[in-house]
């Protein structure tokens with residue numbers, strides 16, 4: 001058994017249920033959270049009884065609101081980790097590479113890096129109360145890798161650009177209409193529904209599903225290189241005065257002042 005602080009992990013029949021458990025911060029992730037998510041996904045990969053993985057968030061408010069902006073405002077980074085690295089890019093790749101379907105059960109707000117997580121999952125089931133969107137340009141961050149390129153594959157270029165440029169929030173019905181989620185269910189049915197889908201998956205040939213997942217991924221695997229480049233750029237940007245202004249303004253509950261950074 002691994003002791004987790006920021007997540008919970010349980011195996012229920014054929015499903016591994018991975019829950020981000022930081023409700024006081026709307027399940028925002030810090031470096032430690034990402035490290036624990038990687039451990040959990042690797043456990044689910046290695047466990048032959050697990051045939052599908054469910055990713056969800058604790059509480060009723062949020063699925064995941066991305067990077068912990070308060071932590072970033074405090075320390076300029078996403079906090080200490082065992083490896084000394086902030087491994088969000090590796091988590092993105094792992095969700096794609098684990099050869100079992102990953103189902104996002106979106107129980108509330110999925111914004112920023114939390115939105116990217118559900119986009120990368122094979123299927124998304126949303127509760128009627130779920131909300132979707134990106135927040136980076138509001139708080140001094142961006143995902144120029146899977147978070148934008150793969151999103152455009154899912155919803156199309158126009159919608160992807162709208163989602164990123166305007167930072168609006170969209171309800172579950174709109175998300176379903178756009179093909180961003182597979183099903184919408186009442187909040188109290190969400191986890192049961194995700195587990196029922198996992199059971200349905202478990203009736204299928206695991207090897208065919210493995211090959212199918214790898215086949216779907218192969219078409220967009222070049223985006224992993226883009227993701228490496230994007231994470232390096234983001235690391236530089238988040239330490240810049242413009243990047244820090246976004247996080248500081250969020251923590252201070254005020255509007256960011258980005259005007260002075262407009263390029264001539």
Ligand SMILES: CC(C)(COP(=O)(O)OP(=O)(O)OC[C@H]1O[C@@H](n2cnc3c(N)ncnc32)[C@H](O)[C@@H]1OP(=O)(O)O)[C@@H](O)C(=O)NCCC(=O)NCCSC(=O)c1cc(O)c2ccccc2c1O
Nearest residue numbers: 025026028065066067068069070088112113135139141234
């Ligand atoms: C999500 C919200 C729109 C919800 O608004 P609402 O008004 O309903 O609730 P509150 O704002 O009052 O939030 C309740 C409570 O939770 C705290 N909280 C919420 N989100 C975060 C967060 N992301 N980090 C830390 N804390 C959070 C909030 O402060 C409140 O606490 P109180 O103590 O004050 O009660 C709204 O909360 C919101 O806009 N949240 C921020 C969303 C956001 O900007 N996310 C980060 C985007 S950047 C990112 O995700 C990111 C991802 C990466 O992969 C990176 C990789 C490498 C470098 C950087 C990366 C990166 O920045």
